[in-house]
Amino acid sequence: MALPEKAIDRVALYFKALSDPTRLRILNALRESERSVGELTDIAQCSQANVSKHLRVLSDAGIVARTPRGTTTVISVADPAIYDLCSLVCDSVARELEKDLALHQALTANRKQVR
Amino acid sequence: MALPEKAIDRVALYFKALSDPTRLRILNALRESERSVGELTDIAQCSQANVSKHLRVLSDAGIVARTPRGTTTVISVADPAIYDLCSLVCDSVARELEKDLALHQALTANRKQVR
DNA sequence: TCAATATATAACCACATAGCGATTTATTCA
DNA sequence: TGAATAAATCGCTATGTGGTTATATATTGA
The missing domain is CATH 1.20.5 (Single alpha-helices involved in coiled-coils or other helix-helix interfaces)
Incomplete structure (x- = not known):
C-alpha cells in the first residue's frame, strides 16, 4: 500500500515529538502519575517557559493532555x-x-x- | 528505575532517526526488499547526496545495514x-x-x- | 477589585539539519 | 592502467528548534 504523503508526515511528526531528551524525561515522569506544569519544570531541570513549549509539542502530537485545574494545569498521558x-x-x-x-x-x- | 541520562539520549537519537519523512519513505521502500542506494535515490525523489546522508543517520542508529557489493551498496533493514x-x-x-x-x-x- | 500565583506566549540567540551541486573515493571492466 | 560508474563526503544555504529572559494571560482568594 502506498502510504500517502500526509500520513508519512504525521508519523514523522509523532516520532519528532519523542526525539528530544527533555520531552522523554517529562514522559518518564508522567509514567508514575499525572503532574502539574510546575512539578514537571522541577523534574525537567530547565525553565518553565521551555517546559511549556515542550508540552505544546507533546500535546499537538496527541501524546499528552492538558487539563486546567484552578490556577494550575494538570498534564497526563493521552496516548x-x-x-x-x-x-x-x-x-x-x-x-x-x-x-x-x-x-x-x-x-x-x-x-x-x-x- | 531512574533511566540514566545516557540511555535517554540514545532513545531520543533513535526516535530522531525516524522523525524525518524522507527517511520514513526510504524505510517504507525497504519493507518490500533490500535496495541499492541508487534505487533508493529514485524512490526518495531527492539528490543522491541527500539520500546518502539520510542513510548515514539510519545506519548510525542501527536501523539499517550497508553492504558494499561491487560498485553498489545494498541497504537492508537491520532492526x-x-x-x-x-x-x-x-x-x-x-x-x-x-x-x-x-x-x-x-x-x-x-x-x-x-x- | 486587586494582589499573588501558575502557565503560556513573545522575542531572541546559538546550533542542528535537510536540502543542493561539486568533488572525492572505491570498484569494476575493457 | 584507465575510463566508467556508484556512493560518500565537502561546502554551502535556509530553515527549524532548544534554550534563555521578559512579558502577557488567566484564575484564585483576600
Whole structure:
C-alpha cells in the first residue's frame, strides 16, 4: 500500500515529538502519575517557559493532555502507546550497545593477540 | 528505575532517526526488499547526496545495514522493530485523526442546530 | 477589585539539519 | 592502467528548534 504523503508526515511528526531528551524525561515522569506544569519544570531541570513549549509539542502530537485545574494545569498521558514504543526502542538500543560491547571486546582481545 | 541520562539520549537519537519523512519513505521502500542506494535515490525523489546522508543517520542508529557489493551498496533493514514502531504510531495517528473528524462533525452539526 | 500565583506566549540567540551541486573515493571492466 | 560508474563526503544555504529572559494571560482568594 502506498502510504500517502500526509500520513508519512504525521508519523514523522509523532516520532519528532519523542526525539528530544527533555520531552522523554517529562514522559518518564508522567509514567508514575499525572503532574502539574510546575512539578514537571522541577523534574525537567530547565525553565518553565521551555517546559511549556515542550508540552505544546507533546500535546499537538496527541501524546499528552492538558487539563486546567484552578490556577494550575494538570498534564497526563493521552496516548499510552508511547510506553510500548519506548520499550521497543529500549530493547533495540540495548541490543545495539551489546553489539558495540562485543565488538570492543573482540578488538581488545585482538590487540592483545597481535601484541 | 531512574533511566540514566545516557540511555535517554540514545532513545531520543533513535526516535530522531525516524522523525524525518524522507527517511520514513526510504524505510517504507525497504519493507518490500533490500535496495541499492541508487534505487533508493529514485524512490526518495531527492539528490543522491541527500539520500546518502539520510542513510548515514539510519545506519548510525542501527536501523539499517550497508553492504558494499561491487560498485553498489545494498541497504537492508537491520532492526525489524521499526515496523512494529511504525504500526503503533500509525494506529495512534489514525485514532487522532478520527477524534479530529468527530470533533469537526460535532461542530458542523452544532452549527446547523444553532442556525 | 486587586494582589499573588501558575502557565503560556513573545522575542531572541546559538546550533542542528535537510536540502543542493561539486568533488572525492572505491570498484569494476575493457 | 584507465575510463566508467556508484556512493560518500565537502561546502554551502535556509530553515527549524532548544534554550534563555521578559512579558502577557488567566484564575484564585483576600
